[in-house]
Amino acid sequence: MNELLHVYLSAWPTVWAMDTARYLVGATLMAAILALFWRAGLARRKLQPRDPIPGQRRREILASLRTAFIFSLLGAIVAVGDHQGWITIYKGFSHAGPLYLVLSLALMLVAHDTYFYWAHRAMHHRRLFGLFHRTHHLSRTPTPWAAYSFAVPEAVVHAAFVPLFLLVVPMHGLGLLAFGIVQILRNVMGHAGAEVHSAAFGPGRWLGWNNTTTHHDLHHEAGRYNYGLYFRWWDLAMGTEHPDYGAKFKAIVSPGVAVPAPVGAGNAIARAIAASVLVGGLLLAVDPAQADEGLAGRWMTPGAAAIVELAPCSGTSGLCGTIRWLWDAVDEKGRPRLDAQNADTSLRARPLVGLSILSGLTQSSKGGWEGRIYNPEDGQTYRATVRQTAADTLAIEGCVLFICQKQMWRSTSALTTALR
Ligand SMILES: [Zn+2]
Ligand SMILES: [Zn+2]
Structure with a gap:
């Protein structure tokens, strides 16, 4: 028993540092890209007319750091599992070659997308939403810092995936590392607030089976659609993809194409855009005497x-x-x-x-x-x-x-x- 505790406690600081660093580096990188390329084109790809609200980033960062901490509490159990032989994390290529590494990583991403889709959909059930998922949706206009902005129960649900997957599939250490990197990068891209994917990610194009920023941003904006994490498959199969997704993505990545009038939930945004264009266009016509008031x-x-x-x-x-x-x-x-x-x-x-x-x-x-x-x-x-x-x-x-x-x-x- 003491030995297991020793393994757990000696692994935990490294796991915690890696989970925290992964979040901070990923979100900082995305925030830096947004800042650097905002004027050069990303401003035109902003997905919602509204801006993040005062205090939002601070809340997202604090909740995300708490999530990284919870990830590390469960992640350190993986080290104990490895030590005890319950799971296999191997090094080198004597047991399995590089092809297995690539295939197991692909399998892990597909499995994670499936786990995420169904857990996420369940958390949108009205009896579970408040306890599990409301914290994440406080960010109506998400920023990259919202990547791990979860309530504690939701963080535990997400943290459970890696140990559960490893019980079934042996992974190379490098495969696990790559999974962690892909996961945070896709996550901060989904929460960027402006479309950062190229036109090749559009529906029908060769990378169109992947999710994009528009895809997850519509989830934050409309709430009811687009539950998937990496891929569109489950949303397409279950009929939960937002009906305006394809048109909105196309309009946002093709400059000069007007944003089409969306249906249903998207309608409010179109009218809000119209209203802000109207107001913006009239700034020049404002009576300057008003400043005195x-x-x-x-x-x-x-x-x-x-x-x-x-x-x-x-x-x-x-x-x-x-x-x-x-x-x-x-x-x-x-x-x-x-x-x-x-x-x-x-x-x-x-x-x-x-x-x-x-x-x-x-x-x-x-x-x-x-x-x-x-x-x-x-x-x-x-x-x-x-x-x-x-x-x-x-x-x-x-x-x-x-x-x-x-x-x-x-x-x-x-x-x-x-x-x-
Ligand atoms: Zn959600
Ligand atoms: Zn989100």
């Missing part, structure tokens, strides 16, 4: 997701911001969306429309405005800085410690002018 007024968040009214706070000093309108004000069943993530359970029955999300905004010595912003998507409150960058544009920055998220809000007056 300060921040008070109605402002639209990215993708016309919400309209927030800034007005003097009642009772306290400064400006407060209240949600006056939401694109998704009600769910599919017509029930109003509630402040369901609030840490204070007694406040969770509040409807989001009418909720005060910005409070105590006062002019700071540095030129902008400072106050607090409440993010209903994660139930947390952040330090907020607001700057008016143009007559009809506000830059809102929400920070926790030194990690900040910025988004631009537009005055609704540009929209009303357009609709006249």
Whole structure:
């Protein structure tokens, strides 16, 4: 017994360091590629009009680091299994040649895709979703940092695959290493937020059987489709692929082709894109005198997701911001969306429309405005800085410690002018 514990404890630090490093290197690499090539073309391949919300990346990173820790707790059991002979992780090629290594790796990826598809679909069942999978879907507009952003029970489900597979199939150490690398790379690519695959990955093309960023991004956006991890096979076989996938991928990788009007869930995005194009196009027509009016007024968040009214706070000093309108004000069943993530359970029955999300905004010595912003998507409150960058544009920055998220809000007056 002591010996097993010794094997486990001596393997664990290496497994933990490797799982954590794999995530950090993979996500950093993807974030760097996005930053480097954003202006050179990736900006045109952005998949959703909205931006990640304030505090989202910080939440994704913390949850992912926790997942890497859980992966290592289960991963170190593999070392014990190897030591005891329950499983086989071999080195060298005396038992099996390089061909076996390649075939076993391919088998492992196909098996993982199958395991992932069915576990993922099960976690979308309404009785399991809250406990297992809601954390991952807090990222409606995912970033590469969301790769391992799972609740603890979901992390355990994913961590169980490697030990279970090794009970059946002996693997070369290099095969396992390659599996880990492919897994994180495909994962950060799926969460990139802008399409990073070439046109050759389009449906019907020679690499079209693979998933793409568009494929998994639609899952985050629409929720109901595209459960697969690496390949489209299971979604195609089970009829769960998003009906707009092929058209959206094609439109996004072929510059100059208009995004087709999607059906169903995708419709809101098309209208949001149309609204933001409309508003953006009218920036030049805005009356410059409006700048003198300060921040008070109605402002639209990215993708016309919400309209927030800034007005003097009642009772306290400064400006407060209240949600006056939401694109998704009600769910599919017509029930109003509630402040369901609030840490204070007694406040969770509040409807989001009418909720005060910005409070105590006062002019700071540095030129902008400072106050607090409440993010209903994660139930947390952040330090907020607001700057008016143009007559009809506000830059809102929400920070926790030194990690900040910025988004631009537009005055609704540009929209009303357009609709006249
Ligand atoms: Zn999901
Ligand atoms: Zn995801």
